[in-house]
Amino acid sequence: MTNKLTFAMKLESLRKFKKLNQSQLADLVGVSRAAISLYESGKNSPSYKVLKKLSEALDTDIAVLMDDAATAEMPKAPFDAHAIGPLADMPHVDLPAPSFKVLASFAEMGGITPEALSHCDTLRVYLRPYELPEKYEGAMVIEIWGDSMEPELHSGERMIAWQVPESKWETLHNAACVVAYDDTVTIKAIIENDLFVHDRLTLRAANKEAGYFVVSRDTIHSIWEVREYYDRPKYSLSFNRR
Numbered sequence: 001m002t003n004k005l006t007f008a009m010k011l012e013s014l015r016k017f018k019k020l021n022q023s024q025l026a027d028l029v030g031v032s033r034a035a036i037s038l039y040e041s042g043k044n045s046p047s048y049k050v051l052k053k054l055s056e057a058l059d060t061d062i063a064v065l066m067d068d069a070a071t072a073e074m075p076k077a078p079f080d081a082h083a084i085g086p087l088a089d090m091p092h093v094d095l096p097a098p099s100f101k102v103l104a105s106f107a108e109m110g111g112i113t114p115e116a117l118s119h120c121d122t123l124r125v126y127l128r129p130y131e132l133p134e135k136y137e138g139a140m141v142i143e144i145w146g147d148s149m150e151p152e153l154h155s156g157e158r159m160i161a162w163q164v165p166e167s168k169w170e171t172l173h174n175a176a177c178v179v180a181y182d183d184t185v186t187i188k189a190i191i192e193n194d195l196f197v198h199d200r201l202t203l204r205a206a207n208k209e210a211g212y213f214v215v216s217r218d219t220i221h222s223i224w225e226v227r228e229y230y231d232r233p234k235y236s237l238s239f240n241r242r
Helices: 004-017 022-029 031-043 049-058 068-072 085-089 114-118 167-171
Strands: 094-096 121-126 139-145 158-163 175-181 185-195 200-204 214-215 220-229
Touching: 004 031, 022 031, 022 049, 139 220, 158 175, 167 185
Parallel strands: 094 139
Antiparallel strands: 094 121, 139 158, 158 220, 175 185, 175 220, 185 200, 200 214
């Protein structure tokens, strides 16, 4: 369910950002001005139907209006817990989330192996009305540690990444990827891709001062393309060489 105070502050902030008064927002959503006032004062919470209309009127992802604890830390699937309130009616998928943080550096960590994935926690992702669960097939949620991918990706952020079949590794360009090679797991931008010709991959930091590293194909275990933020509104990610 929504945290009233947190939801109230977000709603008021987004409304003012869109330069709407309470009456204008109420008209867009189809509720009374008094209802908007109660939401923003934390005295009432909207139904999921109204919450959806609010997100559309404010041109934001519905998850942004939710309390952070409700969207990011829902009870995990193994506990067979069920959401209540506005979240109960929302379509969702539960994605694996490795317990370790993926380094935005070139430090050694345990590789992403089938054994590691089998011991993952799960995090819940709520779907937009037009999204199908199949979209998240083969995806996982990873947490970043380190600053070499700033300003695009920040330490502590959680991202959604899709595993890329080896047959398609050569097609990766201008993409942020989690790459498991040797005993290392790192998240870097793939700008130059020489796998097809030279069987090597250049991993670059978004932060120009953090440098780059070249890995050969025979050392790579798996590659996961990072496409969405977990804790932010959804949009495509692209990394161009600067």
